[in-house]
Amino acid sequence: MVRLKCLAIAALFALPGSLASAERYQYSNSIYELPKGxxxxxxxxxxxxxGRSGATSCEQCDFLIARSAPAKGELTDFLAQNAPHLxxxxxxxxxxxxxPPKLIKDGGxxxxFAMARVSDDDFLFLLATKAGDRYxxxxxxxxxxxxxxxxxxxxxxxxTGLGLASSMRYVSEGxxxxxxxxxPGRLDGLWSGTSMNSVLGLDGMLRMEASTRHLVFWGNGYFYDGTPPDGLxxxxxxxxxxxxxxxxxTYRISGDKLDLTFADGTTGQLTLNQNTMADGSRTLYPMKLLPDGSTISGSISDFYFMGFTPGTIGGGVSSSSFFAYKKDGTYSGSSSGGASATFTNGSGDTTGGFASGSxxxxxxxxxxRDGLLISHPADGSAAIKALxxxxxxSIYIGDSALSTD
Structure with missing residues (x-):
């Protein structure tokens, strides 16, 4: 294995990597061209x-682009200290x-470079470089x-990896x-809308599911698709x-078109119509936020079930939750989930099964605060945030209406 490892390292830098496709994306400080496939x-x-699907070799291989870090200390030390973050x-x-990581000079x-073992399952090829004041x-x-x-x-x-590395351009280098x-734009606040989509279940049946989209806009020209970590x-x-x-x-408005450009370079467009906006599958409406320090009284509940394919497997998977909120700033509730199945043969006889739950x-x-309901569990676990x-x-928590009965 050691001999093969050394040969692999030598081979990696013996030939130039192939160039990537023209699709460009950004993560952290790195702008890269997405490799074909x-x-x-x-x-x-x-x-x-x-990642990729349908690969004929190394089908479970994934590339990881690490978050940028200040260029402090030696490059080899950066690789060794930051590799566990992957x-x-x-x-x-x-x-x-x-x-130990090796230094390799190539084209200026x-x-x-280093290789690492991940537990007993996988291994990593690691390649680090300096770009301006960043690693x-x-x-x-x-x-x-x-x-x-x-x-x-x-x-x-x-x-592919060396082609990906050679395609990298860095914000820290201009x-x-x-x-x-x-x-600055004229949109400021929360917009929300729901669509009904058909979903194929495990039982082979189509069913309708609600899909809610939240868009948060700021007057300085930024937006967030989903629940911002710090709310509004x-x-x-x-x-x-x-x-x-x-x-x-960031967003731009041109006539009745709202153009969105995400941080990774992907884009989207909505159509504006008076006080609403449409994304092609749903219409989003402006929502009113609750004042900071407000309290609520009511509950939300949710139930989900999907059956297995009938004829050979019976049963299904399910989950449910219930949370009640009081005016004194406390909440309580429970969540559960489970799965059960029975197996039958061609004659309809039961041949086995299982059941589990929690x-x-x-x-x-x-x-x-800031348009968020921030729940602090009594057990000290991480806070849970929802718009x-x-x-x-009606008051909504995420995409669920608060029941006040």
Whole structure:
């Protein structure tokens, strides 16, 4: 394995990487061209993930574009100290460098390169460089396995990873951000709208599901698609220089068209009509916010069920929740979920099955600030945030109406 590892490192820099497609995106300080056949997947506070489907080799490989960091200390130290930030935040993973990072000079650029093992499952090819006053890093995450698996990953990094790295342009070196600079606009506040979409269930049946979209606008020219982390408070300037939240962007109004450009360079357009706006599937209306420090009295509940394919599997999956809010600033409630199934053969005889479920009680205090209902669980876990607003005479928390009965 050590011999193959050394050969892979040598091979990676023996040939230039292939160039990417013309689709350009931005994450943090990095503006890059999306490699052909790859798509932009989720973004976290530490990295942007690029993935693909239908690949014939290294099908579980993912590229990670790391969040930019100030260029302090040695480049090799930056790679070693920041590589653990590329682990999956939803899993209990560990990272071990297989050897100290190496410095490689190529075309006037200096890179740091290393390979790392992620727990016992995957490994990473890591490549870091300096761009102005910032350090940058990309990585290829690939499943561990036999030598053929490692060779496939090395070839992907050679053919695609180096092309991705060479396509990088950095705001810290004068590259123009894909999100245009904000200019003051006449929109300010929260707009919300709901559409009904058909969804194919596990049982093979089409059913209708409500889909609510929230758009927050600020008079300085910024917008947010979804629930802003700080509600309707103006975003801090520091978060806008190198945006890692791809749901924020700037807007322009031209006639009856509202053009949106997100931080990662993607765009969208809505049509304005007096006090409403339409995105093609729903009409959004302006909502009224509750004053800071308000309290509420009422409850919200939710129930979901989807059955399995009839004929061979019976049962399904379900979830439910109930939360009650009091005027004294406290809340209580519970949530539950479960799944059950019975298996039958061609004669209709039951051949087996299973059932599982869980339930949790929750409660604590809440506050209303900047258009958010911020719930503070009594167990000390992280605060839960949801937009809260009035739509006519009704109060909504997220996309659920508050029942006052």
């Amino acid at each position: 790859w798509g932009v997947y989720r973004a976290t506070e530490a990295y942007q993930l690029l 682990l999956d935040p939803g899993k209990d993973e560990t990272l071990t460098l297989l050897e 650029w200096t890179y740091a 940058e890093m990309i990585a290829l995450r690939a499943p561990s396995g036999n030598q053929a698996t490692v060779k496939e990953a090395a070839e992907i990094f050679q053919s 590259a123009v951000p894909l999100m245009p600079p904000a200019t 408070a103006l975003p801090a300037p520091a978060t806008l220089r190198e945006p890692i939240d791809t749901r924020i962007g 339930q949790a009680k929750r409660g604590g205090t809440y506050e209303i 809260i607003y009035k739509n006519g005479d």
